[in-house]
Amino acid sequence: MLAVYNLIQLLGLVFLWPFLLLLVVCKAKYRLRIPARLGFGLSRLAGKIPAGRPRIWIHALSVGEVSSSVTLVHAIREHFPDAVLLFSAATSSGETFARSSKGLPVDLFVPFPLDVYPVVRRFVKTLRPDLFLLVETDFWPNFLHEIVAENIAALLVNGRISQESYRKYSFFQAFFLPMFRSFTFLAMQRQEDVEKMVSLGVAAGKVKNLGNLKYDAILPKMGGSHVSRKDLGIDAARPLLIAGSTHDGEEEMLCRVFQELVGQFPDLFLLLAPRNIERASAVLKLVRNKGLRVSTRSGGSKADDQLMVLDTMGELAGLYRLSNIAFIGGSLVAQGGHNPLEPAAAGIPVLFGHHMEDFADVVEDMLAAGCAIQAGSENELLLSIAAYLKDVAKRKEKGDAARQFVESRRGVNMRHIDLIRQVLS
Known part of the structure; x- marks a missing residue:
């Protein structure tokens, strides 16, 4: 299935590359972003990563997923103070929100690669995380295949499967199941999400119900007012x-x-x-x-x-x-x-x-x-x-x-x- 995906992608690029080039030239928001996601400037970024420390790469799709991850990023920094935290977001709005989040304790913001095999391979080999954390969603076949190929641990955190997504995953099971199986563990928000993931073919021992990360951000502290x-x-x-x-x-x-x-x-x-x-x-x-x-x-x-x-x-x-x-x-x-x-x-x-x-x-x-x-x-x-x-x-x-x-x-x-x-x- 991965070979079919890459063949379709290659054929698409043959026909679409003039349009993509036009986007890069004419649209300011793509002018830096697409080259960065293709790996331009990656070596310079990698040079900023301290050697000899564990690396955790946290990736979120857009604003909602970035928001969900904020308290977890703070907790990771607190409990793993020696780790180098890399953070990426797939959308420009997500990246802007992440960069503007007050005091988000990451060491380096990195672009997330376009899911083209040579590009993905270079990113993973260059950044070489010890752990990859995906927040909620944004599954890419080449990227996850390369994570497995390089023997890098991967966690899906705050995972959730809506009924619509479940129907899609079931219909295209041959495409999605290998990606889900790429993760060392999948931490889901609710028990019903666990059951859906297992029914799709993921081993039950890899899927856990850990709850919704959003709750730790909004749960009220105990104690408080003594007003009667x-x-x-x-x-x-x-x-x-x-x-x-x-x-x-x-x-x-x-x-x-x-x-x-x-x-x-x-x-x-x-x-x-x-x-x-x-x-x-x-x-x-x-x-x-x-x-x-x-x-x-x-x-x-x-x-x-x-x-x-x-x-x-x-x-x-x-x-x-x-x-x-x-x-x-x-x-x-x-x-x-x-x-x-x-x-x-x-x-x-x-x-x-x-x-x-x-x-x-x-x-x-x-x-x-x-x-x-x-x-x-x-x-x-x-x-x-x-x-x-x-x-x-x-x-x-x-x-x-x-x-x-x-x-x-x-x-x-x-x-x-x-x-x-x-x-x-």
């Missing part, structure tokens, strides 16, 4: 709904939902925490115009208040533990949502709207684990909150599931570090 309900002026017996990191347009909807709810649950208290505290005064005005009794965190609460606007910085994550239900802002309007793991870590049932694009993987996992509810409209949100307020046992069950969800995902980086240590030893 008494400090806020909220009676301990009152059900408390916290709407965290809300955006313009959401507070209006949340106030309408709240007004419906207080008809059934007159003691309900709502804490509104706008994402930008500069908006606190505008939110306060909006709530007052609704005829609701409202205070601010800085101003203090009275016993008959119904709402509080959080107008202080750095307190929200620690306040979630005081609530009975948490709503994640930026999700009823198209803002991409915010971190749902903060209330989940405190054992609080979590709700959010449909706009959680910035945390899509986390949301998918939480919904699959049954520890969160996604409400697509005001009415759905109203019904979901009401159901929780009516059923204390259900609330506790969902909160416990949320806490367990978070705890089971701690330590993803260390599991990867242990695997890297095993391979390097």
Whole structure:
């Protein structure tokens, strides 16, 4: 299959080389990038690599994969301080993001070779890593074949197989399976990813479920605020709904939902925490115009208040533990949502709207684990909150599931570090 791939590639290059040459000449973003990926300047780069130290080459496809790798790169630097860390990204946007990531502790950024056999062979022999780490995806037959030929250990980290990818890999199994088998180990995000990889023909002993690297970047630290309900002026017996990191347009909807709810649950208290505290005064005005009794965190609460606007910085994550239900802002309007793991870590049932694009993987996992509810409209949100307020046992069950969800995902980086240590030893 590799021979067929290279034959097709050769025929393609025969017809496409004038177009590629035109790209290099006319497009600034390709003028340096394509020659670099063909190996021009490689010897000069290699001369910057210190001799006598283990080399780890980390490769990510684009911005998303680079972002996923950041905490792991820091962990590798911490646990393997003598290693030379080489980093590459396949796309120009990924490389730009990697170079701009504050303090990414790598020794050298290197281009990733175009998957032409002589080019790949020169790159691998020149850079000669002791370990190659591929983040999530970007499988290239010649490159992985050469890694195996040079007896270099390779790890796939943060691997994931969507249903669409699984169908593609299954249909072209003869093409993809040799690449998957090139890896010493394949560290997948979820058990279902492990099962898919094994069903494709990879030996079960090579495939591990180590979790999603993104979690170590966004998991909240334990401990935190010592603020009590008494400090806020909220009676301990009152059900408390916290709407965290809300955006313009959401507070209006949340106030309408709240007004419906207080008809059934007159003691309900709502804490509104706008994402930008500069908006606190505008939110306060909006709530007052609704005829609701409202205070601010800085101003203090009275016993008959119904709402509080959080107008202080750095307190929200620690306040979630005081609530009975948490709503994640930026999700009823198209803002991409915010971190749902903060209330989940405190054992609080979590709700959010449909706009959680910035945390899509986390949301998918939480919904699959049954520890969160996604409400697509005001009415759905109203019904979901009401159901929780009516059923204390259900609330506790969902909160416990949320806490367990978070705890089971701690330590993803260390599991990867242990695997890297095993391979390097």
